Amino acid sequence: MNNIDLTKVRPYGDTLDDGMMQFSFTLPVPCGPQAMEAAKVLLLGQGFENPAVTAMEDMKGTTYFVAYARCPKAVNFSEIYVPTVDFPVFEMEEVNELIAKELGRKVTVIGGCTGSDAHTVGIDAIMNMKGFHGHYGLERYSGIRAINLGAQVPNETMVARAIQEGADAILVSQVVTQKNAHVNNLTNLIEILEAEGLRQKVIAVIGGPRISHEFATELGFDAGFGPHSYAEDVASFVVQELIRRKKN
Amino acid sequence: MNNIDLTKVRPYGDTLDDGMMQFSFTLPVPCGPQAMEAAKVLLLGQGFENPAVTAMEDMKGTTYFVAYARCPKAVNFSEIYVPTVDFPVFEMEEVNELIAKELGRKVTVIGGCTGSDAHTVGIDAIMNMKGFHGHYGLERYSGIRAINLGAQVPNETMVARAIQEGADAILVSQVVTQKNAHVNNLTNLIEILEAEGLRQKVIAVIGGPRISHEFATELGFDAGFGPHSYAEDVASFVVQELIRRKKN
């Protein structure tokens, strides 16, 4: 789009800068004109302009609304900074060569879904031979020894096995985020790693549909991988990080 | 719903008072992690908490987001007051009887879509013999003489015909609201009525999918009818208003 002032971007409905946003929500009030007004008042209270409630549906005790309104605030896009895992991503063969050349030994990674999380499809996509969407998993990497502990692994077990196997990296998948389950579980893992004096030795990586690199580093992990990550992403990161650490 | 404090109602996702709302909007920035962050910053800027962008779609130059976040503000529902047209609604036959008994003459109403608006389905639903959704239109009322001028009637024509026909009420339909077309057009109609000294004599009613009684009275009309109104609503209002005026 042309002529856009990136220091002040607003939602764009049909006219640049019109600020138009769509909302939907439920209010625990009976359906009727008063409810409609309450929905508008709510949006006005949050600082929106010209709220229009386009649908009001009687949910028998509560009321559902669809609304549109103008957002007056703008974002300075040119100042937005997002911490990202910043490293080149290599293909499987390149990763294997890099390992052979720079490390001269197999890299061991251990992974699983920890805590009460039983969603293994994500970690399997990263680790299993077959991989995901045509991207082979870590088990297929000749330079990597990949150990997948599966579902609902207690943090203690994960750390114990990491020590036992001499793992270079721990890969944790967290899918359930309801009531901040993942935050509690991941914080606990970091504490255990620190208590064991392992935090600096082992590379700790997390992944999942609602994980970002920023979130991961805030919790004390080395990297975080969100949706659409593949084995080569995490393999490239782990191997380069190992090389970096070796050099230091 | 039980246990609801009506002085403080918040959006209700899955837990009472969780404040959860759904949003969608476009930002004129390229798709990527920075865009994702900008979307969150925007919601935070508008005072929402814990924004989660659940979808980010590349619209080739702009980016579309679906997001959820918590709305911290609450609405005092017990204080919400909505002006409504407050009168009993009668059936067609009752309206006819009321006219015969209280007014003793036929009531003349004239209607149409004014200005550039050509959406006649709404006014036809109110006026045509056949009516709408099984509710007969005003033409079928034996006590009412209903004149439907159709689409794109200039305000001047509407007022001139009202004078010529000795109309008791003018019924205006306004469907197009883009760029406030209806506000300008309706304001102009009121001005003409006032200039002609008719404003007090004739009952001026508006209707349409985005018309409310509150909006109508703010513009100086006697009543406003929104979606799901039928002939009997407006007939009941007009007749009772005529009776009231006659008595005064």
Place this chain on the structure above:
Amino acid sequence: MHLPIDPSLIERSRLLAERIARPVLSQIKLQSTVSIERAVLRLLGVDGVDRDGIPWPNRVVDYLLENGMLERGAAYWLGQVVLDQNCSAQLAASEIVRGSLSRIKEKPLAEIREWGDVRAAERLSFLRQNREKRSEKRETLGLGQKPWKYLIVATGNIYEDIPQAVAAARQGADIIAVIRTTGQSLLDYVPYGPTTEGMGGTYATGENFHLMRQALDEVGAELGRYIRLVNYASGLCMPEITVLAAQNGLDMLLNDALYGILFRDINIRRTLTDQHFSRLLCASFGITINTGEDNYLTTADAVEEGHTVLASQFINERFALEAGMKPELMGLGHAFEIDPNREDGLLDEIAMAQLVRQVFPDAPLKYMPPTKHINGNVFRAYAQNTLFNLVSAMTHQDIHLLGMLTEAIHTPFLSDRYLGLLNADYLFKTARHLGEELEVKEGGRIALRAEEVLSAATSMLEEVEQAGLFEAIAAGRFAAICRKSDEGKGKDGVFLKSENYFNPFSDQLEGREKVINQATFAAKK
């Protein structure tokens, strides 16, 4: 999927449509309109506006009308000045307005005819060459897979429309329509230049056409896909907009006199006359027309009045054939408009869509999304559009207008178009061969509904044929709207052609018809 319908009813309907059109056409051929004359002037090279912003074609035609000279045809008078002063058409136009005609010694018609026929042949061949180039482009770049995804832009500002249209093309649109500003169809002139202020749409002007065409050609080249451009020719300026469309490489035009009559209260005789000339041009320049029967179901009930859509399509087909159009250019309109609360409504929609498909196998059908029964609940709207996309894929529609999320609220947001494409892409892929794989049960609900609609359409055509088209329209047989033939907008712009009326374009385009036309004149005398 194939409906077991009675071919004799189709044949009968076509015959009736021909009989309905015949008297109308012979009337039409006796008359011309201000807009046809302005279109002729435009074709001959008159363009631009005067200091007050009034287009020169209007200035000339208004002058001729006021002076009682129009019945001989604007080309005749323009020719007089051009030949007399040996000047350009544009200059001749201003000369006419300045009153030069009164000072000129009139040349004999034969001489004017010679000049006009040559000029017209030149202009037509030039525009046909453009058309050829465009056809090549379409073939080289290729078109998207059918149904073609048709999206509208309607910001009111051509410079905002363009990036939105380009983004839509990048997202997968095959066809872009720039909606006109509310009310333009009732203007008896075409605004000029690039425009930035429209209400619910953008002015249709030659320059706006040009700018959008250029942008779409660029993005089409980049994408390796030809993007078609559409605008609206129905209304008072049908012939002129057709000329501008041809000049600026548009691929399709909304073009339907019946739409204008019913929904814009345009005078019947005016717009049918305009339409004929306009369609002659479309036929010649390979512009696909889009008809407006879909609109009927926004005022009339889709179940009760479904057959009126089909009946009107037969009539529209006939009018198009009479203007020399091939079925390949007839984007006959219909719509998915049955109340979502109706039991088995989807079956009715399938029946109707497939019926139209079978009756007009070669026409690039224009299929409209649900609009009337969309409300402000945008999720519900998305579900309705999902089924619309399904039926379109199943019944092999061609020109597929994408359903918009906020149909009941406002003209589309950028994101509405994106979500519309997402939905259509999903359905067109996941249900690609569904139509081939399913058969309709004989004697079942779908088959019966199709039969019912077809036979009701045939009966309606019988009645229309008896009563005459004008009377049928006056009686509210179409879209439940009544229009009298001596009323309506633009009626003062129709006039009877004089015996020695001259219009080199219709002469050349009518071809065979010209002879009949002259025979009619002869008979009249």
Place this chain on the structure above:
Amino acid sequence: MHLPIDPSLIERSRLLAERIARPVLSQIKLQSTVSIERAVLRLLGVDGVDRDGIPWPNRVVDYLLENGMLERGAAYWLGQVVLDQNCSAQLAASEIVRGSLSRIKEKPLAEIREWGDVRAAERLSFLRQNREKRSEKRETLGLGQKPWKYLIVATGNIYEDIPQAVAAARQGADIIAVIRTTGQSLLDYVPYGPTTEGMGGTYATGENFHLMRQALDEVGAELGRYIRLVNYASGLCMPEITVLAAQNGLDMLLNDALYGILFRDINIRRTLTDQHFSRLLCASFGITINTGEDNYLTTADAVEEGHTVLASQFINERFALEAGMKPELMGLGHAFEIDPNREDGLLDEIAMAQLVRQVFPDAPLKYMPPTKHINGNVFRAYAQNTLFNLVSAMTHQDIHLLGMLTEAIHTPFLSDRYLGLLNADYLFKTARHLGEELEVKEGGRIALRAEEVLSAATSMLEEVEQAGLFEAIAAGRFAAICRKSDEGKGKDGVFLKSENYFNPFSDQLEGREKVINQATFAAKK
């Protein structure tokens, strides 16, 4: 709609399933589990928790297990105390835990058997009476039209679940499922009392069942429509939850050992043994089971592994038949899980849904919405759910789990349920008779896909029969997950029944089977 499938393949598959189940069942019948024993205690009247919140059935069974006494059956020991002290079962339970058994003079089995058989007959007839009352209620009030709309509540707090469930019923839900809190299926006890803190679901407890049942009965009476209640019995406490469900008037239970094995890593022998007893109870109390084959397609690919769903359904059907269940109680699970980006994916979904329908004509099929391929774009999700609802209506599914808008984001919001119902109501009405009206083309894509799935399922069953069920599971043949028969959670809770093991409920419920069972014992000796 009817698929031309080979009936001999169906027959062959049924035969193979029987052969697959036979060796498993004879093994199962030799063993019992801690959970079965606890269920027996519950049936005999032991309930409640001790001061530490540990359920009395667990206290008793743990005591017996620790003391090597469990292999004779908990009923046997409870009977000893009851008869000895002439006290209630509840009191007897605390006596056992306090070590009273060591002080009691053991009565002969025949005497205990007499007591137990009478008590069991009483309890069973009481629960069957309840079942009759409930059946009457279902009939008087009537059930909604099929497909039945099944909605989940999952707030974690029973007092918040209730108003949400009631609102859903008022909005049109036919079935309410209270999702269990994450991880409950791995608890080897059933929590007690009303609960307010769950994660992604609410604890399954007798009191929670009771409170919800009461609320749904009330709203059902108000609405004049019977609202069914569902909970989850898969997991380590399958038999006990079945007892609680019967006691509290639940209509359906998620009940599938294969689900627990694959998705919760529960020991194969444990959960298959539990399942058999649990299904004996379901058969007796008219509880419809829901099986979990739909889950396979959340880990395996729906196109490549569609046949594993069908193969597993044959096995599940056999296990249910062996427990005396009628097809009318078998809510076999399957799902709409094909990648929306797959060309003709909808055709595959129709083929699969109709195939399952035809293979199990009398089973109330449980049809799951798309989950795996839903992402955070809630509009896209709504379109996917629209097609799911369409296929369900077309192929006459019975138990229809409503697709949720925010499936990829969080457990459902109030509004997600509302929008889910809106979508299903729309489709079930607009497409009500679509299935009847369409026929599948012979030899076409849909028919071929159905054939392919059926024959692949039969081949798979051949292999499983060769290898044995346990080996097939270990080899990852189901859901692409490998589980070994000597691993998994809860395996320590399985034990071999002693020769004079006593369980009056299985004795009475097995009926005919009992004889076979004893014959097996005889043969073993």
